[in-house]
Amino acid sequence: MDRYNPQEIEKKWQARWEKEQTFRAAPKGKDLPKNLKTPKVFLAEMFPYPSGAGLHVGHVRNFTIVDVLARFYTQQEMNVLRPFGYDTFGLPAENYAIKTGISPQEATKTNITNFRKQLKRLGYAIDWSREINTSDPEYYKWTQWCFLQLYKKGLAYRKESYQWWCPVDQTVLANEQVENGCCWRCGHEVEKKKMKQWFFKITEYADELLADIDALDWPDKIKTMQRNWIGRSEGAEIEFEVASVANTYIKVFTTRPDTVFGATFLVLAPEHPAVKKLVTEETKAEVEKYQSDALKKSEIERQENKEKTGVFTGSYAINPATGEKIPIWVSDYVLMGYGEGAIMAVPAHDERDYEFAEKFDLPIKEVIEKPEGSSDDEKCYHGEGKLINSGHLDGTDSSEARELVINWLSEQGVGKQKVTYRMRDWLISRQRYWGCPIPIAYDEDGNEYPIPEDQLPVIIPEVKDYKPDNTGRSALAKAKDWLTFEMEVKDKKTGKMVKKKLTRETDTLDGYACSSWYLWRYVSAHDDKAAWDQKAIKYWAPTDVYVGADHAVAHLLYIRFWCKFFADQGYLPFREPVKTLLYNGYINAPDGKKMSKSKGNVIDPLDVIDQGYGADTLRTYEMFIGPYDQDAAWDPKSVGGVYRFLNRCWNLCFDETMHATSERGSSSDTLKGARPSLWSDEDLIPDVADRLVQRHKTIKKVTDDIHRHNFNTAVSTLMEYVNYLYKEKATAEDIVTLAKLIKPFAPHLACEMLEKMESDDIWPVWDEKYLATETVEVVVQVNGKLRAKISVAAEDLENQEKIEELALAEDNVKKFTSDGIKKIIFVKQAKLVNIVA
């Protein structure tokens, strides 16, 4: 007998899959599969950044989940689309280029080649004809096209604003790229810088992005994070007239308009544009110093020092509810980016305002009565209650008063209902070389001209030196031939077409823009007529199952935003890009800590394969390691256990001593070419009944488990089946069933077994009739404690009286029921009798 040799058989099957292009989703040269009536499944993982280090075990877990599903659905004869791509723009390649002079284009090519080779060694069922790469001009041409669509609709715009700036990477960062006041890439503290930047107006879709979360088949964790990120607040916008400066109003946002009578001062963010109008001779110097200090303060300092600071502007506003004059202050606890950048302070009912009032000795006026018996012992009560000190609204319940106040202020023209979002517009320009160029140019007056669609792509020029220049512009500014050019444009004044000298935008797009549409590119990956083909998108998309372990908010929110936008433009026939999202956990080092090069605890998946375990063991192990959505620690000993299991599968097929033989001695011809030692079910009557039960139970359990994404228990079910077959020996049908069921996990081994058995790989179907056995075991409890098990004929389950009688007849039951029986509960479904004594 040949021994299980993964090295040999994996090489053999990988070569065959490559040659036969086994995993192409469509016949050559066509976009759609032949049989459109078969259900389609579009599966994808979050495409990786192909780093020089190659695949790590985390990738393997992520990709194997997709692969198991792809193979499972393929075996069920569905049309499966399982493409692959690379997210190649980004800082690592650029920093590497700055350090070594090797161009990002070249480094990316090398890395992809390595990645592709490694992916093939894992035996993934990838349709390689659809491989995409975001830094390929063929791809980013269409990223630029997407940008222009957003630009046309006014959803891509330029605005001067204070932005997070990383002084090391020399680029602005989006809010979600700032972690604890530090750059997500290099970890350096970020600063605020006033710059003109490009944005996508994601806030336009805030309401829909929020509302549609409910219906998504996504993990609750991610749904909650997205809801929090969008951060919708309902409240009111209230205008406060400035007493000392004519015709000046300060708008504030509040979620508690019911407390307006208690607003005893206003607070403005240091960056608020009205501040310069409000300062007086005496306060000017001090306020300006406070403003410039606040700008210099890093996010970390702001967080560390929660002690309230602030300064009086010297001006007063009129509280529209009370008519009282109240002072206007400036403090950095009010953020310019949220609401109106100004608040009405109600110190009696808001902790932050309370602290501020205490510190600067400002009046505190209670306007909500704490209900009796309230356990809230905070200094300022922020719950609901009856209004007091609130003029005509005294005695009203605070929850009702909110609307009454809004209506009342609205009648006077100084207030209205308002919804505010925590989410800001998406900052997309980056001062980096290695990104998708923004297809915009400027004339000498700074007017914007989009590059016409037929002139795309704007190709990234090769440069010698990749360092950003010290003006905050990317290295693209160094490509002089590329930077300026002539283009026919409509003259802004005369409206005639004229040739104009233009300068290109040197900012590139945030990498998240490139990954916001790649799922749709997969349906017609190398289409040169459109970003995605309409017929193909209609058939394949949206993505049925999307698997990842990162980007809970950013990427998964942006892709939803683009989906809604392109749906509105008529390019997509759906409004949500991903039906089911699986979010897999991380794989940690054996010590339970995160794997990292510096700690030297990294497990290299290719090493595991080369040690002799093979790809099938690696794949199966990573599915068996635990529930896919939980973190798990790598255990080298358990890898050995999975290898032993696959080895046992192999033996059942190739070791004749493991084969069931018939005492009647007749060989079966039900399986052509099967070895003489191998017997079919038919030869084994009468012991065939239990065998069929085990087999069909296994088929059902494995099928259900994969549907539920319980990959770990699917594998353990197969282990139980193999243990059973080791005891009882295997028939031809057993071996074929086992091979088919294990194929999603260990495809090479399964193919080898199926080849030997001359069998197809079509997913087996269980028959309910084998699941119902002739005799069943009924559990007998007394007072909920297990006391006996009785074996009864299956049809007797309908006969409650008989079962109760049998149960009571058990010696061990009699022992515990000698004091009499109160009642008997019989649960047919659970096959259980509970006697209450």
Add this chain to the structure above:
RNA sequence: GGCCGAGUGGCGGAAUUGGUAUACGCGUUCGACUUAAAAUCGAAUGAAGAAAUUCAUACGGGUUCAAGUCCCGUCUCGGCUACCA
């Protein structure tokens, strides 16, 4: 501080709708094979007890014929978030 998870043998974990707690794997022990070891195969393995049995799903209560599962409270760990008005 706020929100959301989780806590089961020596370890990773199973228990799908409230119905036999600890499947499967690792580890450990014993046995077979072997001159021997590895590999492989077989058996045992929550704790206490000779046994019947009792006690065990973080802790304390509750609901129920029956609770790992549901409810209330406490503790511990993890994730996200953090002056968002």
